[in-house]
Amino acid sequence: MNRRDFLKVTGVAGMALTGTDAKGSESSSPSPEFYGVLVDTTRCIGCRACEKACATEHDFPVPDIANDGALETQRDTSETAWTVVNRFDTSEGEVFVKKQCMHCWQPACTAACLTNAMYKTQEGPVIWRSRKCMGCRFCMVSCPFDIPKFEYHEWNPKIQKCNFCFDRLQEGKKPACVEACPTDALMFGMKRDLMEIARVRIYNHPERYVHKIYGEHEVGGTGWLYLSAVPFEEVGFRTDLGTTPYPEYTRDFLYGVPLVLFGLPALLYGMNQMTGSDNED
Amino acid sequence: MSRVTTISEQGGFWSFLRSQLRPRGKILTPFNVISVPIILLGLGILVVRFTQGLGSVTNLSQEYPWGFWIGFDVITGVAFAGGAYTITFAVYIMRMEKYHPIVRATVLNGLLAYIFYAGALALDLGRPWNIINPIIGNSFGFNSVLFLVSWHFLLYMLAELLEFSPVVAEWLGARRARRILSAMTLATVIFGVTLSCLHQSGLGALYLMAKPKIHPLWYSEFIPIFFLVSSIFAGLSMVILEGTLSHRVFKDQIDPKKHHSFEDLVIGLAKGAAIAMFVYYFFRALIFLHDKQWTLLRSGWGAWYLLEIIGLVLIPCFMFAYGVRHRSLGIIKTAAVLTLVGIVLNRLNISIIAYNWYLPVRYYPSWQEIVVTMMVVSAEIWVFRWIVLRMPVLREAHELPSDTQEKPERAAAAASL
């Protein structure tokens, strides 16, 4: 039994005593079947219809995609734009990449959130619930993709990030961006199926794709998946994030807490008794 | 002089309270002249902050969601307050009676530091009214380190309040209550030390998920342990400096018998700090060697790292050891100052400077963020002074009835900090 297992066992025992659950009360075992979107960057023509559809759907200022020249600069998602498309000049020519929340399988943001305002739904979308959030911005510190954005100029600020059109999904519709995409660069479905499709595309056209599906294993796997013709670091992706789900990084610490909470007082009391009882106050 | 009057003598709690609220000593002291405008300005800034949003007064951005208020006020401030749990551990658990004279002042300092610095966390919350959710159990994010840290803050404040309550009971002349509260001391100390270990390390654990954002020279899965160990010597250094300061400022409050033991006491604290620092240094060096980060040293970041770890940990550590050996309070005090600078640097490195280090945008605190921080510190000193001048913190309650009445001018001098 190594240190980790030991911590786990004792931690679980401690939690049973306190009635808590280190993995979180609501989304304890994320189901392996969940929604995702496959983004095939080789099919994207940079028309930004998805941006427009997203802004319309979620009541943000709708960009003038024909004239605003936004592709000239590299943009990040913001508190008024849940998704943006960026252009990269690569060895294979222009590549357009859509950016939004990755809807991680085990998200850092929900593990960080102390009020469960950031919430991983059973279906897969990671949503933000305004009634719970206290605006601590720990989700922003923790998200490896820097996705959650904060309204710094509101007295009652919100966290803004893509919610996978959770309301539309519940009505049985596709996300607004997927529906708006004219080239099938975006494909909506179950992650398991999307993985199959992505593999088939790479298999059938090995000359067109790099042999990697971004999001398959990154940070433990994400709902949104990407195919690319060029290495991913050339088109704005971080490839140094690792494959460990981010909540793992704090799990040892959290398992250790009940151990300390029950073990240390006993130890301290013992030390106190050992030092003799000569000088009582 | 109502310094030692108790409720029974004054007839009625309210008149007692009124007499205690009257200012003591001169009003126009340098500290008052500086701190009052700062506090007023700070309050004004907070009005803007709560009506126009955080962005109106801070330089926070999407890239730097946590700035000076978290990095300095909360993360550094709480490390500085580590003296309280270290000293109560020494006195009540290990029964090192030598340190008994400073226990009350240290606990008071710790309590106020938590109220003000951990309280500063609320200023930084975008939607502070929802703080109720994780407290009343409406939404428990058990898997969140921040959830743990904030709960432990709350519980620890309670423990500190209990540890300090015998002093308040003495002040109010409530003998029975004092006896009961004193009897609880060991239990609250055990509770307090445990919670301190957890939240001192918890503050470090907050950054565990920021792995890809923190420069590899500072990121380590052992950040929680680094934070815990460094809070010990940060706290001790703070006690050394505060002790020498209040020793001078509140001279007449301190029992003359204790003057002699004061030097011994500081040397003892310095010894503790030196040992903790050496352990800390050794451990960080070990991690560095284990991760084979030699190449990282050949950059500006490397020099910055060496400044922190050699210049502001190893060197003050040796200075403490030297000062202990040669009984030199001057060297010990200098070492304490260097140590605290090193702690500030370490905490700011992790939370701000080496955070998102690869981005072209940088974060610097705005003047408003600094004024509010100064406001928090000034307010803490005000309350500290108010309490020390009234309650038996630095003196023993039963020892002094006539003493201060004879020398009103000295009491006034103390009040004019």
Ligand code: SF4
């Ligand atoms: S990409 Fe960031 S915001 Fe989106 S689910 Fe993952 S951790 Fe959360």
Ligand code: SF4
């Ligand atoms: S800002 Fe809101 S959503 Fe993000 S971690 Fe804090 S409480 Fe949760």
